[in-house]
Amino acid sequence: MRVYLAGPEVFLPDALEVAAAKKRICAAHGLEGVFPLDPPPAAPPAERPYWMRIYLGNEAHIRSCGGLIANLTPFRGPSADVGTVFELGFMRALGRPVAGYSNVAEDFLARTRGFLGDAARPRADGGWEDADRMGLEDFGLADNLMVDGGIEAAGGGFERAEVPAGRRWHDLAAFERCVIRLAADARGDQWPSASSA
Amino acid sequence: MRVYLAGPEVFLPDALEVAAAKKRICAAHGLEGVFPLDPPPAAPPAERPYWMRIYLGNEAHIRSCGGLIANLTPFRGPSADVGTVFELGFMRALGRPVAGYSNVAEDFLARTRGFLGDAARPRADGGWEDADRMGLEDFGLADNLMVDGGIEAAGGGFERAEVPAGRRWHDLAAFERCVIRLAADARGDQWPSASSA
Numbered sequence: 001m002r003v004y005l006a007g008p009e010v011f012l013p014d015a016l017e018v019a020a021a022k023k024r025i026c027a028a029h030g031l032e033g034v035f036p037l038d039p040p041p042a043a044p045p046a047e048r049p050y051w052m053r054i055y056l057g058n059e060a061h062i063r064s065c066g067g068l069i070a071n072l073t074p075f076r077g078p079s080a081d082v083g084t085v086f087e088l089g090f091m092r093a094l095g096r097p098v099a100g101y102s103n104v105a106e107d108f109l110a111r112t113r114g115f116l117g118d119a120a121r122p123r124a125d126g127g128w129e130d131a132d133r134m135g136l137e138d139f140g141l142a143d144n145l146m147v148d149g150g151i152e153a154a155g156g157g158f159e160r161a162e163v164p165a166g167r168r169w170h171d172l173a174a175f176e177r178c179v180i181r182l183a184a185d186a187r188g189d190q191w192p193s194a195s196s197a
Numbered sequence: 198m199r200v201y202l203a204g205p206e207v208f209l210p211d212a213l214e215v216a217a218a219k220k221r222i223c224a225a226h227g228l229e230g231v232f233p234l235d236p237p238p239a240a241p242p243a244e245r246p247y248w249m250r251i252y253l254g255n256e257a258h259i260r261s262c263g264g265l266i267a268n269l270t271p272f273r274g275p276s277a278d279v280g281t282v283f284e285l286g287f288m289r290a291l292g293r294p295v296a297g298y299s300n301v302a303e304d305f306l307a308r309t310r311g312f313l314g315d316a317a318r319p320r321a322d323g324g325w326e327d328a329d330r331m332g333l334e335d336f337g338l339a340d341n342l343m344v345d346g347g348i349e350a351a352g353g354g355f356e357r358a359e360v361p362a363g364r365r366w367h368d369l370a371a372f373e374r375c376v377i378r379l380a381a382d383a384r385g386d387q388w389p390s391a392s393s394a
Contacts, residue, residue: 055346077274089286149252
């Protein structure tokens with residue numbers, strides 16, 4: 001099965017090395033990893049702007065894959081990279097298996113409170129809000145409930161690991177757990193660990 | 198046409214008032230606004246956790262709608278709320294019209310540089326990178342290219358406005374421009390303004 005490797009690693013100077021490492025792990029478990037920077041199945045129309053050709057290429061990649069693994073490690077804020085989350089939602093709507101991982105283990109609430117600092121304020125009902133009086137999600141999840149829920153609804157898993165900051169974009173242990181999940185799914189096995197909901 | 202009203206307003210203390218105002222604007226243009234907090238078309242299974250019932254309700258809402266308007270105003274970082282972006286990607290994959298708006302007009306690059314502060318560093322090639330050496334997108338877009346691209350691919354528009362911070366979650370002028378776009382689409386009109394790509 002072809003698996004789309006969504007994540008902000010495309011922004012790294014060594015993106016192609018990360019892509020190669022992820023593809024090796026996929027291959028070791030019988031899957032074919034597809035990286036966003038790979039040539040798309042068909043060339044997007046040359047007259048579209050460069051950024052739109054990238055978009056159309058990624059969309060074509062996702063449609064060509066039987067599953068998706070998203071790197072949901074927090075990116076410039078308390079949540080995952082929005083490009084990655086767009087792709088996760090897209091693949092969920094196609095009804096194909098998705099899994100996700102984060103190399104930061106802390107809950108979404110704790111991370112959001114850390115990000116907001118003194119701007120996070122307790123509410124009378126025991127919850128928290130920000131300076132705009134917008135509530136903070138507090139479900140013990142890894143990110144916004146649409147992210148965790150989309151993975152859960154697709155039968156996948158959200159794998160969390162606590163990786164030192166210097167290795168956060170390169171440690172692939174949690175990624176490999178996602179690969180093992182999707183490989184079992186592609187074989188029609190039961191999921192290797194019970195779903196949490 | 199039913200239109201799903203995606204956005205982080207669900208976190209506001211006056212979320213239901215914002216929902217009512219958006220629905221009034223939709224109705225004035227012949228559309229039916231559907232807010233995430235509305236009762237879903239079918240009740241999610243009672244045995245699922247509360248957060249998962251919210252997820253499943255939102256997914257059912259989106260599937261029941263003919264279009265989506267996303268509030269993509271930056272939320273706790275340089276990008277839009279990830280829950281909203283998940284829903285945008287989901288609806289794009291269903292092939293139905295989507296539009297988006299932001300009440301912050303500044304480009305994504307300028308916003309990301311502002312967020313990173315001194316951690317944003319120039320690259321030798323003229324681009325910018327963060328402290329992890331990850332590149333900053335520089336396409337003159339409103340957000341990550343997957344967000345702008347998904348809207349563009351669906352034939353919609355990304356409406357930007359510069360709204361003072363105190364009115365950022367309540368000003369609906371850019372939202373109304375999205376409603377006008379989707380209403381024209383539902384009638385089979387040409388788009389009211391030319392697409393940029």
